[in-house]
Amino acid sequence: MSRVLLAGFGGLGAGQDHQRTMYLPAFQAHPGFTVAGVAGDASLAASLGVPCYPGLAEALAECDAEVVSVSAPHAERAESVTAALRAGRHVLADKPLALTAAEAESIAAAALEAGTVCMPAHHQRFAPAIRSAKAAVAGGRVGLPWNIQADFLVAGGDPCPLGELTNFGVYPLDIVQALTGQPVRRVHARSGRGITILLLDHDHGLTSTISVGRIQETAGVRPGGLVLHRYRISGSNGVMNVDAAKPAATVRTSKDVRAHWSGPGTVALMLTELHAAISGGRRAEVGPQDALAAVRVVEAAQRSLATGRPVHLPQEGRM
Structure with missing residues (x-):
């Protein structure tokens, strides 16, 4: 142990x-x-x-x-x-591992020098539906992906002082990266009613649209709980719809409404990957470079929101 x-x-x-x-x-x-x-x-x-x-x-x-x-x-x-x-x-x-790309770069350099595992808690990428979708995309089930539409919306709860893009954006950004492996080259962000929409251009003609934010309390969803976490992957051979909240059962009591997984939850699956990487002496599936990729996009989105213009990302980095 x-x-x-x-x-x-x-x-x-x-x-x-x-x-x-x-x-x-x-x-x-x-x-x-x-x-x-x-x-x-x-x-x-x-x-x-x-x-x-x-x-x-x-x-x-x-x-x-x-x-x-x-x-x-x-x-x-x-x-x-x-x-x-x-x-x-x-x-x-x-999460987020860092609030700026400079901090994330410093952590990534320290991890590389130390030769130890540094895992940012991007646990949502370990959801069973996401893992299955990743395998299906890699296996060519939809052909060459050309577009991904993603929604990551939380209902109710306490708003994040730094904004929900900073708070939650890492999750869908990380998952789109995990599904496709294609870096983001241009970011155009729009915001309204608590939701930020990211219009992203990736390498090789891939585009993605990500909606992330916090909406008002919704019946049947505990405050601060996920109301939507889904992906629509369009490829040259077909379309795949992924509901990352499944498989789970909704349990309602007099005090709360919660989703209970039919198997291990995403945090438990993340720890299994952490343990396997440590005992196997290998890199973990998710590391500081993934956090760096996400924070670069978040920073670009914040600049886009401030200027109303698309922001181009440099060629370095994985996203």
Whole structure:
């Protein structure tokens, strides 16, 4: 089993704590990991029965964990991820890995130098429907893809102070990259009513349209829950419709409405890939370069929204 250090308990929003709500339960449930320490939260460490360290520096010096789960606030995230990598640890980092391309490039360079696994938590690409679609596209089931239409919409919940493009955009951008492998060369963004629409031109004539954002509360969807996560892949030989929210059962109680997967959820499947990469001494399926590709598109979209014009991306990078 790989020993895990939990470092950082913040996110983009004031009340966001993916470390407690997502990663800790997934690590506890996974047979390949065990939590060995906590940096900076004595009460959580006591509840888990593991050592608590005043900060990340002390934890890296004293804790023998091979993996650091970083969910620090973004003012500290890049520094925390880089410190863990330079200490020779594998890293799972909350999304978005970085808010700027410069930060993402720095983390990617540190990961390359360290030779350890650095996995941004792009867990949505591990959804069973996405994995099946990726295999089908690679197998030529729709021929040569020429267009992808994607929707990633959340209903209700607390708005992200930095905007939902920054908050959620990484997921559909990462999945379009995983499905096609084609870099984005031009970005034209439009926004209205809480939704940003990205009109993207890729290499080899591929285009994609991504709608991402937060809409008003919707009946049957818990606040902050996904209301739409789907892809329509058009190719030279056919069209594939992918609903990434399936297979799952909707469970309604007096307090909540939630989707329960018929098998492992996306975070559990992501941890399985992380464990396989660590034990196999190989690169993980998703890494810092994927986060860098996504943040480059987000930055270009923000410039496009500010100017009302398309923005061309340089040739370097994978997206």
